[in-house]
Amino acid sequence: MLLAPSHDGASAYVVVSRCDGARCADAPIAWARNPKTGSTVVVEDVLGIFAPRARKAPLVDCGGGRLNMTTRHEVGCVAPCPPRAPLALAPFATRADANETAALIGADLRFTVVREPVDRFASAWAYLQARHADVWGRDRVDAFVEALYDGAGAAGLTAANLVALRGNHTIALWPQSYWVDAVLANKSGTAALICYDKDALVDDVVALFADEFGCARTAAPPRENATAEPPRENERARDVALAPATERRIRALYARDAYVWETYCGAKVDGDADAAADLVDARLCGAARRRRAATSGPRRRRGVP
Numbered sequence: 001m002l003l004a005p006s007h008d009g010a011s012a013y014v015v016v017s018r019c020d021g022a023r024c025a026d027a028p029i030a031w032a033r034n035p036k037t038g039s040t041v042v043v044e045d046v047l048g049i050f051a052p053r054a055r056k057a058p059l060v061d062c063g064g065g066r067l068n069m070t071t072r073h074e075v076g077c078v079a080p081c082p083p084r085a086p087l088a089l090a091p092f093a094t095r096a097d098a099n100e101t102a103a104l105i106g107a108d109l110r111f112t113v114v115r116e117p118v119d120r121f122a123s124a125w126a127y128l129q130a131r132h133a134d135v136w137g138r139d140r141v142d143a144f145v146e147a148l149y150d151g152a153g154a155a156g157l158t159a160a161n162l163v164a165l166r167g168n169h170t171i172a173l174w175p176q177s178y179w180v181d182a183v184l185a186n187k188s189g190t191a192a193l194i195c196y197d198k199d200a201l202v203d204d205v206v207a208l209f210a211d212e213f214g215c216a217r218t219a220a221p222p223r224e225n226a227t228a229e230p231p232r233e234n235e236r237a238r239d240v241a242l243a244p245a246t247e248r249r250i251r252a253l254y255a256r257d258a259y260v261w262e263t264y265c266g267a268k269v270d271g272d273a274d275a276a277a278d279l280v281d282a283r284l285c286g287a288a289r290r291r292r293a294a295t296s297g298p299r300r301r302r303g304v305p
Contacts, residue, residue, distance in 0.1 A: 012195040013208045014264045016183075019108050019190040027189075029062065029213050030107035031069045032076035034179040035172045036123045037113035038201045043071055046205045059206050062215035073171050075100045076112070076182040092168055104182055108189040109213050112179050113205075115196035116261050117254040118247045121145075122240040124172035129240075135166045142246045149249040177256040195265035 019027070033039045043049055047067055048058040058067070074093040104110060115123075128136040183191050190212055194204050209215040242250075251258045 012197055012200060012204050012265070013111075013212075014193045014195070015212060016191040016193065016264075017187060017189065018212075019188070024108050024190065025214055026064055026066065027108040028066050029069065029209070029215075030104045030110040032104055032110065032112035032179040032182045033071065033073050034076070034112045034114065034176045035073045035174070036120050036127065037115045037176065037196050038198060039073075039113070041198075041201050042113070042205055045202050046209075057218070059202070059218055060209040060215040061218045062209065062213065066213075066215075070097075070100045070104075072097060072100075076104055076179040077101070077171075077174070101182065105185045107186070110183050110186070110189065111192040111194060111208060112183045113194040113196050113201070114176060114180055114257075114260055114265065116265070117176070117257040118242065118250050120176060120196075120257075121173070121250050121254070122242060126240050127172055128169065132167065132169055141240060142243050145242075145246045145249050145253070149253055152253060175254050175257050177254075177260060180257075180260055193260075193264050195261075 031042070033042075046059050047069075049071070060067070074097045077093070125141050129139075180193065183193065192208055192212060194201070194208060197204065206217060210217050
């Protein structure tokens, strides 16, 4: 079993496999940008790109252009994607996306962020309602999820197969396992998952880069040309009220996402003791390990759907 690092910081990430050999010391870092898992925070606050919205210079210095990573959500979608399955990429992905996905899967150093599926769905729903009200504004979340759940059961399909493609932003509702699986696909190299915690996400990403990818932490001052415009406030999952039955349906519709979250991030999910052959067990770092000890009893795991 491969272990996560033993530093004393407050990070909550999991090392699923670890890269060996001299080539890993300065290898490019590949990021599978999973939608609605705080990726804008990673882009702006950690990597310091997307100026002028970014307020800070990068918080890590990896040298050699190692952080020249994609910022498109389409990269990393390697499972059958809606609405036409099976597909290797989103139907609106470009050839460049396909090339970057291939590079992601084959990279020696790669990571993504994983979020509890109900919380992530609520965040995606708030985003669609606020940013695309002309398309989604008439939908009510409980009724939408119930129809999705009933349709999936009747057709024997996953949630993603039934989400209507109402423009590219529907990608926010796709299962995050699409991007997580892109990180787990290559059994060699360092593959890491960051357990989403909005209050600690920046620290978690920086800790992963410093402790596993060999980057230097920086004390970079704000950019001189940073705009005075206030940062965009992201939509918040807590603004979406979900009925208990809706939460249960979401976990069923996104069963693999729930499995990955429970397996690596310590959420308490009912199920049997079978472990998936393609998910290597790992030990959590810092804050996540302490959360599991405080909130979980004997650990129960369920098979991948």
